[in-house]
Amino acid sequence: MSWLNRFRSKSKRNDVPDFSGSPLRIGEHLITDVHSHMVPGVDDGSESLAQSMEMIERLVDMGYRQAVITPHIHSDIYPNSIHTLKNPFKKLKEAVAERWPSFKVHLAAEYFMDDHFEHSIGTNELLWFPGLDENGQEVKCVLFEFGFHEPPMNHEHVLFELQMAGYTGVLAHAERYPYWHKMPQEIESLAERGVWITVNAASLAGAYGPEMYRVAKRLIENNIARMICSDAHGMRHMESLDAISKSPAVQHWLHNGKPASANLPVLN
Ligand SMILES: [Fe+2]
Numbered sequence: 001m002s003w004l005n006r007f008r009s010k011s012k013r014n015d016v017p018d019f020s021g022s023p024l025r026i027g028e029h030l031i032t033d034v035h036s037h038m039v040p041g042v043d044d045g046s047e048s049l050a051q052s053m054e055m056i057e058r059l060v061d062m063g064y065r066q067a068v069i070t071p072h073i074h075s076d077i078y079p080n081s082i083h084t085l086k087n088p089f090k091k092l093k094e095a096v097a098e099r100w101p102s103f104k105v106h107l108a109a110e111y112f113m114d115d116h117f118e119h120s121i122g123t124n125e126l127l128w129f130p131g132l133d134e135n136g137q138e139v140k141c142v143l144f145e146f147g148f149h150e151p152p153m154n155h156e157h158v159l160f161e162l163q164m165a166g167y168t169g170v171l172a173h174a175e176r177y178p179y180w181h182k183m184p185q186e187i188e189s190l191a192e193r194g195v196w197i198t199v200n201a202a203s204l205a206g207a208y209g210p211e212m213y214r215v216a217k218r219l220i221e222n223n224i225a226r227m228i229c230s231d232a233h234g235m236r237h238m239e240s241l242d243a244i245s246k247s248p249a250v251q252h253w254l255h256n257g258k259p260a261s262a263n264l265p266v267l268n
Pocket residue numbers: 035036037110172231
């Protein structure tokens with residue numbers, strides 16, 4: 001029994017995901033997957049080029065046209081940088097170009113908000129991906145995450161510095177910070193200050209339990225989330241993308257929320 005089915009069989013409450021919608025190819029609506037760990041061997045994501053290619057094949061099959069690949073950069077656990085990532089990414093990019101010439105991959109990162117991240121803002125070494133704002137202007141997007149156990153201390157200051165340096169902050173999996181589950185205003189205030197809010201497909205599929213599901217669903221229903229991402233570390237996350245493609249709440253958001261990932265420039 002998969003973890004999705006295990007979760008479904010445990011709960012009968014309203015916070016159980018509903019997958020009763022008609023099937024659709026979710027990649028044709030999201031176009032770009034903007035958060036994944038598919039550079040082999042650099043973090044807790046894909047372990048081999050073959051595994052990465054299998055994951056990308058699923059994205060192609062689901063109708064996606066491109067992917068922003070975002071290895072962890074966390075000074076204590078994954079001390080990555082452009083220097084450690086560029087060669088393994090280049091090998092992946094070459095393999096993808098050979099097999100699916102029209103599918104684009106772009107290297108960015110998922111920054112843990114620590115002192116190293118703040119330091120990186122001032123150094124011109126931030127890994128970013130291009131986005132378009134509401135006025136159609138190109139912006140430089142930087143994906144970041146907070147710790148799961150304690151609320152961030154200094155994030156308002158760091159986000160201000162990020163904006164002053166010309167970047168748009170993109171918050172990874174906004175539903176996965178338990179200390180804010182009863183304080184939705186914290187996420188909303190980040191959105192009001194120009195941070196792009198994203199949620200994970202696995203949360204909407206119920207993989208992290210009813211609380212994460214409830215918060216993620218609320219973020220799409222209130223149109224606060226601009227993107228739904230795979231955060232793919234392995235094939236199990238591709239299963240989540242498939243599952244949520246039949247969620248009526250996700251389908252409503254796709255048709256009314258204008259996913260920002262569908263409006264990215266062509267990557268290179
Ligand atoms: Fe991630």
